[in-house]
Amino acid sequence: MSNEFFSEFGCNERAYLMMFSHYVPCTLASHQCASLIGQYAAQSEHRVVVGYKDIFEDDKEASNEKKAKKVMIKHGALVIFPGSLATIARKLGFEFNN
Numbered sequence: 457m458s459n460e461f462f463s464e465f466g467c468n469e470r471a472y473l474m475m476f477s478h479y480v481p482c483t484l485a486s487h488q489c490a491s492l493i494g495q496y497a498a499q500s501e502h503r504v505v506v507g508y509k510d511i512f513e514d515d516k517e518a519s520n521e522k523k524a525k526k527v528m529i530k531h532g533a534l535v536i537f538p539g540s541l542a543t544i545a546r547k548l549g550f551e552f553n554n
């Protein structure tokens with residue numbers, strides 16, 4: 457897909473990779489999803505944008521929203537906060553509760 461983008465728009469344009477997730481990419485020890493996305497953002501030619509709505513939590517463990525955002529932002533990802541995501545979704549004509 458990246459190659460198609462560059463052949464269509466040239467190398468001067470920068471592609472964005474936008475991920476919209478119900479939960480903010482987690483900081484759970486068994487996953488470390490936020491760290492993985494941060495690593496990807498640091499080495500990717502794409503700008504990485506992450507949107508989320510909620511923070512994972514169950515009886516056994518919980519993700520740390522502040523740490524998740526920090527590790528992604530530190531490596532250059534743009535994190536869209538829940539309120540912003542809802543506004544963007546509405547502008548695009550999607551139904552979005554909250």
Ligand SMILES: [Zn+2]
Binds near residue numbers: 484489490
């Ligand atoms: Zn995870």
